[in-house]
Amino acid sequence: MRQFTANxxxxxxxxxxxxxxxxxxxxxxxxESAKEESISTILQFGEAKKNKRIRKLFVMGCLxxxxxxxxxxxxxxxxxxxxxxxxxxxxxxxxxxxxxxxxSERTLTTPAHYAxxxxxxxxxxxxxxxxxxxxxxxxxxxxxxxxxxxxxxxxSQGVKEFQLIAQDLTYYGKDIxxxxxxxxxxxxxxxxxxxxxxxxxxxxxxxxxxxxxxxxREKDNICKYLDIALQHSSDAMLKKMRRHIxxxxxxxxxxxxRREVPGIHLRTTMMAGxxxxxxxxxxxxxxxxxxxxFERLGAFSYSAEEGTYSYRNYKEDVAPEIKNKRMDELMxxxxxxxxxxxxxxxxxxxxxxIDREExxxxxxxxxxxxxxxxxxxxxxxxxxxxxxxxxxVKITGTQSFDLLGMI
Numbered sequence: 001m002r003q004f005t006a007n008x009x010x011x012x013x014x015x016x017x018x019x020x021x022x023x024x025x026x027x028x029x030x031x032e033s034a035k036e037e038s039i040s041t042i043l044q045f046g047e048a049k050k051n052k053r054i055r056k057l058f059v060m061g062c063l064x065x066x067x068x069x070x071x072x073x074x075x076x077x078x079x080x081x082x083x084x085x086x087x088x089x090x091x092x093x094x095x096x097x098x099x100x101x102x103x104s105e106r107t108l109t110t111p112a113h114y115a116x117x118x119x120x121x122x123x124x125x126x127x128x129x130x131x132x133x134x135x136x137x138x139x140x141x142x143x144x145x146x147x148x149x150x151x152x153x154x155x156s157q158g159v160k161e162f163q164l165i166a167q168d169l170t171y172y173g174k175d176i177x178x179x180x181x182x183x184x185x186x187x188x189x190x191x192x193x194x195x196x197x198x199x200x201x202x203x204x205x206x207x208x209x210x211x212x213x214x215x216x217r218e219k220d221n222i223c224k225y226l227d228i229a230l231q232h233s234s235d236a237m238l239k240k241m242r243r244h245i246x247x248x249x250x251x252x253x254x255x256x257x258r259r260e261v262p263g264i265h266l267r268t269t270m271m272a273g274x275x276x277x278x279x280x281x282x283x284x285x286x287x288x289x290x291x292x293x294f295e296r297l298g299a300f301s302y303s304a305e306e307g308t309y310s311y312r313n314y315k316e317d318v319a320p321e322i323k324n325k326r327m328d329e330l331m332x333x334x335x336x337x338x339x340x341x342x343x344x345x346x347x348x349x350x351x352x353x354i355d356r357e358e359x360x361x362x363x364x365x366x367x368x369x370x371x372x373x374x375x376x377x378x379x380x381x382x383x384x385x386x387x388x389x390x391x392x393v394k395i396t397g398t399q400s401f402d403l404l405g406m407i
Contacts, residue, residue, distance in 0.1 A: 001107035003087065007096040013109040018048050022056040024090070027063035029135055031303040038063045046077035058082065058090060062135045084136065104149040111355060113388030114161035114197075114371060115154050119147055119185065123167040124174075125204060127231075128242045128310040129274060129302060132167050139168065141176045144185050148192065155194035160388065161353060162189070163199045163370060170203045170212070180209035190219040196390070197221060197353070199370055203228040206244040208253055213260035223367040224261055227296075229269040233288030234281040241274060242309060247288065254292055265368035267296035270330060273323030274302045275314035282326050289333055295341055296374055297334045299327055335400050338375070342398035352377050352393040352405070354385050364393065366403075375401040383407060 004011045012020065023045050027038035042059055049057045060082035064071060068081045082090055088098045108115055122136040151162060164186070166172060173181025182200075189198055198219075203226055216222045232238055233247050245253075258264060270285060289297065301323040304311050352364040355371065361378040362385045369375055379385065379393055385407070397404035 001109075002102055002105045003091055003096075003099060005107060006099050006102055007091065007094075011107065013107075018045070018053050021054060022058070022094070023048070023054050024058045024060065027059060027061035029061070029063035029066045030131060031300065031305070033303075035063055042071075042075055042078065046075055049077050060084065060086060060090065066131070066135050104146065104153050106150070106154065108154075108157070108159070110371070111387065112158050113353065113355075114163065115159045116163045116165050117147065117150060117154075118142075118165050119169070120166040120172050124171065125168060125206075125244075126242055126309065128240060128314070129271070129305065129308055131305040131308055134307050136167065139171055139175050141172050141174070141181075143176065144181075144188060147185065148188060151189055151192055151195065155192060158388070160194065160196040161199070162195060162197065163201055164189070165201045168202065168204045169200055170207070170209055180207070180211075182209055183211040183215045186212065186222060187215045187219065190215070190221050195221055197223050197367060199223045199225050199227075199367075201227040201370065205230055205250055205253055210256070210260075213257060216261045216264070224264040225267070225368055225370070226257065226261075226264060227267040227370070228257075231269065231271045232274070232277075232281070232285055234277075234284040237274060237277055237281050237285075240276050240310075240314070241271075247284075251292070265295035266292075267298070267370070267374070268294050270297065270299045272299060272301050272326040272330060273318040273320075275310055275316050275318065277302075277318055286330065286333060289330065289337070293337050293341070294334070295338070295368065297330075297337075298373065299330050299334075301327055339398065339400050342375075342401070342403060345395045345403060346398060347395065349392050349394045350377075350405075351390055352379070353390050354379075354387045356387055357385070364391070375403065377403045377405050380404075380406045 001011050001013065025041055025045060028034035045054065045057050048054050057078050058080055059078050062084055064081045065083040071081050080093065091098050120139060120141045122139045123132045124139045126133065170180065170182055172185060173179060186198060189195060198221060205228055230250060231241055231243060235247050238245060254266065304316050350366045352366055354362050354364045356363050362381065364377045364379055366377060377393060385391060391407055393405040393407060395403050395405045
């Protein structure tokens, strides 16, 4: 988007109505629901092109990377399909140059006070169900200097909060520095003036780099928050999923994280319905969630993805209605846990960043809440608050997931 504007284009992200000459759709190809959403969007804009509401239609991203030839046959209205990393080719096809001097500059699609910073691309893990390695290839870390330059640039634009992301955050540096370097990188970023909050997505439990915990404990602007996808707890399922860790090792890791970083909030993801998951395996997962009491938990049902290990080697044997029932039961349990954790916050005063104003409340987040996916703080409108600013908020009540507060 920054390259487009530098070349004289006017650019809108997720415009509420179709008004441009050129549409570029960035797709996801990770799970079935995301693929369906991507294809639906392409077809919608294909109709717009047929009806001459737009002039050019381009598609890129993960779905296009994976199914380019199939999509070209199925949806001829698209002028060209690109892979995930072909931005320069797209610019060239539009007759425009790539401005190397702007490589660390970005046009944000988030509110002005926070940004996502991808520190690596790809994955070297071989989990049974995951298509990411097939789409993005081997793990490729960005250099610390390049990441720091991007963050300094974003700070100069007014960004205060940074979500560090990668398909596997904890593997960072192994390819280019020959060691796990997420602790060093996070520490260096925390020293950049103007960086108020750093939040970490997504850690992998096996071979966890323990030096990261010391940095998180000692640096005030690193949020006491870690997103670590565990997927399951039963040893039988962890083995089938090729996770390279046992239940006992996960428990030990989580206990260590909580001991080393007091007050940390852990977010995890669990999967229901992987081939071979029995009632006993699922019961084990429920017991694990009760025992670990995750502050944040999301779940999704298994989706058979072409080319993955499980697609080639396992028969899908958990019926959709059973997957849905297990998902409901898991999230019902988590709702109760989240409510109990929230109730303990009533009466506390927390530092909150304001995201937006709505009709009845200002909406903010604590350091324990990532945008889009985590609970929010609903703040009574007793005075004017400014989005992007921090305030001390006393928690006065709770809902199942969200908190209520006042300045």
